[in-house]
Amino acid sequence: MQAGIEDIVDAVRKHHELYRDALPLIASENITSNTVRTLLASDLSHRYAEGDVGSRFYQGCKYIDEIEEKAIRYAKELFDAEHVNVKPVSGVNANIAVLFALTSLGDRMMALSISDGGHISHSKYSVPAMRNLELETFPFDAKEMNIDVSKMVEVIKSKKPALILFGGSLFLFPHPVSEAREAADEVGAKIVYDASHVLGLIAGNQFQDPLREGADVVASSTHKTFPGPQGAILLCKMDIKDKIERAVFPGTVSNHHLHHVAGLAVTLAEMMQFGEAYAAQTVANAKVLAQCLYEAGFDVLCEHKGFTKSHQIAINVLKDGGGAAVAEQLERANIIINKNLLPSDKDPDKPSGIRLGVQELTRIGMKGSEMKEIASLITRVVIAKADVNKVKDEVKALRKGFQDAMYCFDGKDAYKFPELKLSGYL
């Protein structure tokens, strides 16, 4: 068989067209600036640089050292972190490294259950199983959509976990990190905070600050509310620096992705300058979308506490056919969301909810008035059962004015990135 490349290139082109014309509301995604996209295609993507800045196992790394040193320095400044590692290639990779560093075989660990918002990598199906960890899930208050603080403290004291993992994938409100610190100290537990979903909000000072609240380590992917390239970052205190460093290299990463480090350094610079405005607009947009959907008749969770303090909103859509059916209906109108388990769900294959995240639409410049329009488009599909093709045309029309990443240096009056010639060696 002759393998052709046209079909693949064509599928990528169609994918671009789909996203050009759609409303992406998946809470775990974002887009990078054009500057970062260019760097992701640079020669850095071909290279190896095992080791650390200034002491590599390979020659040819002098500019790579410069780039990685800057990424680390910017991250230290932006997150006020004592120590930073930019090598993990994904959020799960970062979690693997942290558990490798801070647990022994058979230890006990506390985390959120998946239906309460935990990520699969916090569960028995994934990373904890690699260390044969005994999992204790956080007591969760479904009405408040948060961890029950007094019960959590009791469980920490009675079960004496070695590691307490905060953070999650359905993440509406800040987790009780400072409330856990005293009990964690009493039983000698380390506190880890998986900031994958909220890193961009933390960078913009619009969410809790886990390092100041008592976390020993922040592990995070870099491509959800933080609008960087796919990858991850670790922020930690000096007393565990060596353990974390060894667990990353040579523990769980050999060559890190150098093009992603360059992209990360630029995104960190973007967030230093524009992060606060971007993060504040993101949370404001989530609140407007939630309020409008609630007023239109949706069962948006946590109305009594303003629906959300993050980029996400969660809706119980059982009366509209359940999460899977609603997500598929919306996709037919180019509104891209995901079905999601909610705390009440017993059957993991039948989520009663949907999760919406507004960070990407915020990144491309949308504000409250667009959120109102989007709420009306969603309502017409799910509740009014309008013609999806008509709604799709309106989605496309709305997207026309919002095609570029904002809150970055791409703009013509700001910073001109010298064009890299992306062929051969430059």
Ligand SMILES: Cc1ncc(COP(=O)(O)O)c(C=O)c1O
């Ligand atoms: C809380 C949390 N941690 C980790 C991850 C995994 O990140 P990655 O896909 O970069 O491995 C996710 C992904 O959505 C997540 O939500």
